[in-house]
Amino acid sequence: MKKLIGLSILVAEDEAELRDVIVDQLLYNGATVEGVSNGAEAWDSIQNKKFDIVLSDSRMPGVNGIELIKKIHQMNSTKPIVFLCTGFSDLTLSEVKKIGVAEVFSKPFDLNKMVNQILISINELQSKKAG
């Protein structure tokens, strides 16, 4: 069942094999997906294209995930929903929620649960808009 048809997702993860796994599963679920390997590349893509969702790792070389998420949080235009995928974060859950993270996925995570969580967040956002 393709649950994510019509959604465009940006995946920022420096570990190529992990990025491939995530991208693969999102594509399988029908989303349009772009994968990048660090925060700087992600920021470039976000400025050139509209994404519904950004999935970002926390530790990445150069501009890391937290710095990227802070930049997204300060955007004036419509912001994508941001998810943080982390194996070891220096920030607490409440701290990352403050900078606009919808949900944190702790490595190693279940990709199907991740897909479901994305759907829940999208639905919440749409019902907010409608309400």
Added chain:
Amino acid sequence: MRNINSNKIYSKYFSKNPDEIRGKHIKDLLSENIFMQIEPYLRQVLEGRHVQFEQSTPHVDGTIHHTLATYLPNISEGKVVNFVTVVMDITEFKNLDLQRQILEAQLAESSRLSALGEMAGGVAHEVNNPLAIIRGKTGILKQRLLEGQLDKVNGLRDFGVIEATVDRIAKIVKGLRTYSRNSENDPFENSNLRDIIDDTIELCAEKLKAGTIQMTLECDPNIEVPCHPAQISQVLMNLIMNAYDAIAELHEKWIKIYVTEDQNNIAINVSDSGLGIPTEVANKIMQPFFTTKNIGKGTGLGLSISMGIVEAHGGNLKYLTSEKNTTFCLKIPKIQDQNIKVTK
């Protein structure tokens, strides 16, 4: 062999008056047992030789005292007419020395563990990434199998990725084992140097990546050295972490490890993109408790402990002033003298 004269302290040592001691035979002054122990030395001094020896003897108060005795012969017309005995009580010195050895071992251990603690976060991240790959791949395989969407080519590729990723985790665990093993009482073992360096780099990999530091290694994969792998790993880790701290804020960030060898020794060089250490600092870096790092960051023990380890291997650890870039050289012999005492 009778006592001619003695000072107050000498007689006090035997809890007697100097008058009681004067004229007494040595055998009667000391116990039979002690006399037997010192007899060979007495024979030597009577042959006209200077004699010095250490001895542990029970004191009159029942405690064991360590003494350093010196016999100086007085020779007249080619004959030993008498000799002078100087005895120093070195008990306190001996006890302090023992305490110092225990403290040093404890410091070395805590420094090793604190370096391990510093890396723990990095190691957790390093293990969680491959676990996330395995978890993701198994989820994908299961779902596609259930939905009849799994073909042989893709399935086999995914299983291959899982296998390689398990091997990657095993390598990290091996690195931790190499590092954390307490090998104090082990004999030297012939070890593959490339493996020791690889294992150590694997442990630092995540920290280096987070600091965007490029690490390169040049080492013949066939070099074997007799050593304690955990201790050599500890020294390397210390050098890598020092390099990391030194270049963290530089524009150009790299660490290079290269191994060279001559007829007798293997040299492991750890070089970084820093441009050397000021002479006044370089002169002190091997001293215990000397640090240029911020309070709470460095103990000032890393290099002195490392030097102790390398010296226990019969080698040396030096800062190379001849190199343009900051370089430390760890040299250990290819063949170990089995009598070398190994301390931590």
